[in-house]
Amino acid sequence: MKGIPISALLGLFVTGLFFLAAILAPWIAPYGLGQIVGDIWEPSSSQFWLGTDNLGRDLLTRMIYGGQTTIFVASAATAVSFTLGSVLGFTAAVYGGLTDQIMSRINDLVMSIPTLIFALVVLSVMPVTIPVLILVMGLLDSTRVFRLSRAVAVDINVMDFVEAARLRGEGQRWVIFREILPNALSPLVAELGLRFIFAILFISTLSFLGIGIQPPETDWGGIVKENREGIVYGIPAALIPAVAIVTLSISVNLVADWALNRTTSLKGGRGG
Amino acid sequence: MADTLLEIKNLRIEATVYAPGEKPRDVVIVDDVSLTLERGKVMGLIGESGAGKSTIGLSALSYGRGGIRLSGGNILLNGREIRAASAATLRGLRGKEVTYVAQSAAAAFNPAKRLMEQVTEATLHHGLMSKDEAEKRAVELFRTLSLPDPENFGKRYPHQVSGGQLQRAMTAMALCPKPDLVIFDEPTTALDVTTQIDVLAAIKTAIAETGVAALYITHDLAVVAQVSDEIMVLRHGKMVEHGTVQQIIEAPREEYTQALISVRSIDHQQKQPTPEPLLRVEGVSARYGAMAKDVLSDVSVELHPGQTLALVGESGSGKSTMARVITGLLPPRKGTITFDGRPLPPALKQRSRDELRELQMIYQMADVAMNPRQTVATIIGRPLEFYFGLRGRKRDERVQELLDAIELGKGFADRYPAELSGGQKQRVCIARALAAKPKLIICDEVTSALDPLVADGILKLLLDLQSREGVAYLFITHDIATVRAIADSIAVMYRGQVQRYGPKDQVLAPPFDAYTDLLLSSVPEMELGWLEKVLAHRRMTSAGN
Numbered sequence: 001m002k003g004i005p006i007s008a009l010l011g012l013f014v015t016g017l018f019f020l021a022a023i024l025a026p027w028i029a030p031y032g033l034g035q036i037v038g039d040i041w042e043p044s045s046s047q048f049w050l051g052t053d054n055l056g057r058d059l060l061t062r063m064i065y066g067g068q069t070t071i072f073v074a075s076a077a078t079a080v081s082f083t084l085g086s087v088l089g090f091t092a093a094v095y096g097g098l099t100d101q102i103m104s105r106i107n108d109l110v111m112s113i114p115t116l117i118f119a120l121v122v123l124s125v126m127p128v129t130i131p132v133l134i135l136v137m138g139l140l141d142s143t144r145v146f147r148l149s150r151a152v153a154v155d156i157n158v159m160d161f162v163e164a165a166r167l168r169g170e171g172q173r174w175v176i177f178r179e180i181l182p183n184a185l186s187p188l189v190a191e192l193g194l195r196f197i198f199a200i201l202f203i204s205t206l207s208f209l210g211i212g213i214q215p216p217e218t219d220w221g222g223i224v225k226e227n228r229e230g231i232v233y234g235i236p237a238a239l240i241p242a243v244a245i246v247t248l249s250i251s252v253n254l255v256a257d258w259a260l261n262r263t264t265s266l267k268g269g270r271g272g
Numbered sequence: 273m274a275d276t277l278l279e280i281k282n283l284r285i286e287a288t289v290y291a292p293g294e295k296p297r298d299v300v301i302v303d304d305v306s307l308t309l310e311r312g313k314v315m316g317l318i319g320e321s322g323a324g325k326s327t328i329g330l331s332a333l334s335y336g337r338g339g340i341r342l343s344g345g346n347i348l349l350n351g352r353e354i355r356a357a358s359a360a361t362l363r364g365l366r367g368k369e370v371t372y373v374a375q376s377a378a379a380a381f382n383p384a385k386r387l388m389e390q391v392t393e394a395t396l397h398h399g400l401m402s403k404d405e406a407e408k409r410a411v412e413l414f415r416t417l418s419l420p421d422p423e424n425f426g427k428r429y430p431h432q433v434s435g436g437q438l439q440r441a442m443t444a445m446a447l448c449p450k451p452d453l454v455i456f457d458e459p460t461t462a463l464d465v466t467t468q469i470d471v472l473a474a475i476k477t478a479i480a481e482t483g484v485a486a487l488y489i490t491h492d493l494a495v496v497a498q499v500s501d502e503i504m505v506l507r508h509g510k511m512v513e514h515g516t517v518q519q520i521i522e523a524p525r526e527e528y529t530q531a532l533i534s535v536r537s538i539d540h541q542q543k544q545p546t547p548e549p550l551l552r553v554e555g556v557s558a559r560y561g562a563m564a565k566d567v568l569s570d571v572s573v574e575l576h577p578g579q580t581l582a583l584v585g586e587s588g589s590g591k592s593t594m595a596r597v598i599t600g601l602l603p604p605r606k607g608t609i610t611f612d613g614r615p616l617p618p619a620l621k622q623r624s625r626d627e628l629r630e631l632q633m634i635y636q637m638a639d640v641a642m643n644p645r646q647t648v649a650t651i652i653g654r655p656l657e658f659y660f661g662l663r664g665r666k667r668d669e670r671v672q673e674l675l676d677a678i679e680l681g682k683g684f685a686d687r688y689p690a691e692l693s694g695g696q697k698q699r700v701c702i703a704r705a706l707a708a709k710p711k712l713i714i715c716d717e718v719t720s721a722l723d724p725l726v727a728d729g730i731l732k733l734l735l736d737l738q739s740r741e742g743v744a745y746l747f748i749t750h751d752i753a754t755v756r757a758i759a760d761s762i763a764v765m766y767r768g769q770v771q772r773y774g775p776k777d778q779v780l781a782p783p784f785d786a787y788t789d790l791l792l793s794s795v796p797e798m799e800l801g802w803l804e805k806v807l808a809h810r811r812m813t814s815a816g817n
Contacts, residue, residue, distance in 0.1 A: 164635070167620070169623075
């Protein structure tokens with residue numbers, strides 16, 4: 001692990017901290033999720049590190065549990081969007097012609113509907129459970145990944161080494177996964193960092209609007225929603241999730257940048 | 273020495289390399305090079321890629337490309353030190369006293385401006401002439417460079433003239449401000465041989481008429497021998513040998529120079545045709561998509577087992593299309609292809625795995641012909657797995673055998689393509705083709721991206737493999753010297769048709785048809801006065817007609 005730049009180390013450390021906190025939530029949270037432990041909107045003290053929320057629950061506890069939900073949903077949605085988007089994008093690029101046209105135009109059609117409105121409509125008719133949320137977010141985001149991976153793959157698809165594989169008689173699966181995917185990884189990794197953060201923002205938005213994570217469960221968007229009235233009285237409780245989102249996005253992207261440097265190295269990503 | 277124009281003393285050029293994951297380190301690109309150029313003389317700088325010849329050429333402008341530092345020595349132009357001179361001094365100098373002709377004229381011209389505007393730009397910028405005078409001079413130069421319709425040539429845009437004309441326009445641009453020194457950086461390398469000779473003749477005339485001094489940078493010794501007075505041979509940023517053209521060509525002292533001169537002197541015994549050809553192409557016509565014109569029309573050739581058929585022609589003659597038709601990437605519109613006695617299905621998808629295996633291909637650019645994310649072992653091992661089902665230790669052993677066959681030996685299997693040199697990459701591509709145990713390998717310009725000595729090694733390897741494995745080659749090239757070295761039969765292609773076809777000794781022996789004569793006589797030969805001889809020969813033939 002030597003030779004990692006300081007920025008990436010910092011990013012790795014902070015991202016790791018967030019993920020650890022999310023995984024270990026039941027053990028490290030000082031209080032229970034719904035437990036009312038003090039007065040409304042108490043300032044931070046040695047007892048409540050971040051103060052209390054609009055019902056007198058410990059805000060640190062809420063943040064840790066909320067982070068668990070947020071990070072899990074965002075990760076799962078990103079995984080869905082990348083798997084689906086890149087496989088379909090590569091397929092469209094490799095097959096080309098009519099297949100590509102049909103797939104790309106359907107994709108354009110879905111993309112032309114604003115994501116948030118689409119999500120609002122779908123979630124208002126579907127039961128709002130975590131799997132449904134993940135699926136809806138993943139499907140909507142996969143359109144972006146589709147476009148990127150198709151564009152990247154179209155360029156790679158005309159390279160001589162892909163032609164060489166075709167002349168050898170390789171099937172499309174080998175071409176997609178062994179010839180194109182490894183070479184398309186760099187832009188996809190960069191996009192992954194960004195998409196993960198967008199997913200966090202998306203789930204937070206949905207929860208803020210009241211159609212995301214439902215109480216008594218919570219997430220960072222939900223915490224903002226519950227505490228938004230406090231801002232009028234100068235209570236910073238609603239800003240704490242915002243700070244968490246910013247910190248996480250910056251650190252994830254620091255890591256993504258470093259991963260990008262590694263994957264762009266043509267020594268197969270071994271150096272550096 | 274009153275007429276010394278440029279004097280470079282103990283020049284040292286360095287650059288810093290930022291390899292990913294490593295500490296930045298300094299590398300020396302040019303080390304202790306000295307040269308003296310007198311007014312009106314032409315010096316050729318020659319060497320393989322990475323020899324530092326362009327870097328030295330640009331140093332006469334006191335210019336270093338991105339990240340390069342002219343870190344030591346002196347550059348005296350007209351007796352004035354210009355290394356580390358102020359930016360203002362250099363601005364006054366560049367485009368006025370010293371000008372530059374780049375390799376790729378197509379990339380160096382602004383496509384949105386007319387040629388005249390660009391040719392006279394430096395002259396007007398420095399206030400050397402009035403606009404009328406500059407344009408008059410440009411037209412004169414166009415005439416000297418034998419460009420068509422010199423009066424109106426400048427009114428055209430870069431895309432409206434051919435590559436060879438553009439290169440001459442660039443020469444006019446460099447000569448327009450009446451500089452003391454012109455740097456020609458591989459001005460004819462990107463051109464076809466038949467075009468190269470015209471540009472070469474034009475440059476030579478222009479240099480003689482304007483009396484300008486020049487540094488002529490190229491990797492082709494035969495070209496530089498035609499235009500220079502002196503030659504300096506460079507290798508790895510150091511001077512190998514320096515002398516007059518005559519001395520370098522006729523009595524080279526250093527071993528490296530001798531190797532450069534004797535390049536392509538491969539001795540190859542021409543083989544006789546066998547009764548049954550391996551590949552028979554009959555009456556093939558092909559076109560791309562909805563094009564109205566055929567790229568190939570009515571092409572018929574034969575290739576016998578264990579022999580080499582060379583397809584020769586300039587760019588656009590349909591050589592590579594031929595390869596695409598035979599491999600099945602572009603099914604022909606008309607005609608049939610017979611391989612090993614059986615008709616070959618026209619499209620790739622209809623061919624059986626064995627048919628694919630028996631016909632392999634090697635590409636011009638080895639860099640892009642290999643997946644940069646696969647190790648050499650994977651690249652060579654995949655055909656073994658795919659065609660023969662070899663796995664594990666058996667596969668590794670066979671990979672090592674193939675690596676030995678291409679003279680790479682141990683320690684290469686785990687490398688990535690980026691960790692190989694140009695020649696090694698091409699060898700790995702050859703090994704990949706061999707792994708399939710093919711009967712025919714199509715070689716598409718396999719040596720044209722390589723330095724002459726490296727290319728020589730590849731050709732020797734190919735011939736050696738042919739005698740051992742009995743594989744036939746369809747060798748696509750524009751380089752007659754290569755053809756002379758390895759072919760058994762030759763097809764000369766011109767505008768999608770076979771112009772001349774037969775065994776090598778017949779094709780390369782007179783009487784020639786007009787195009788073959790042009791093509792053969794355009795190939796520069798390592799001989800003083802070759803250019804004049806050819807031009808005289810052409811004038812005679814055209815007068816005879």
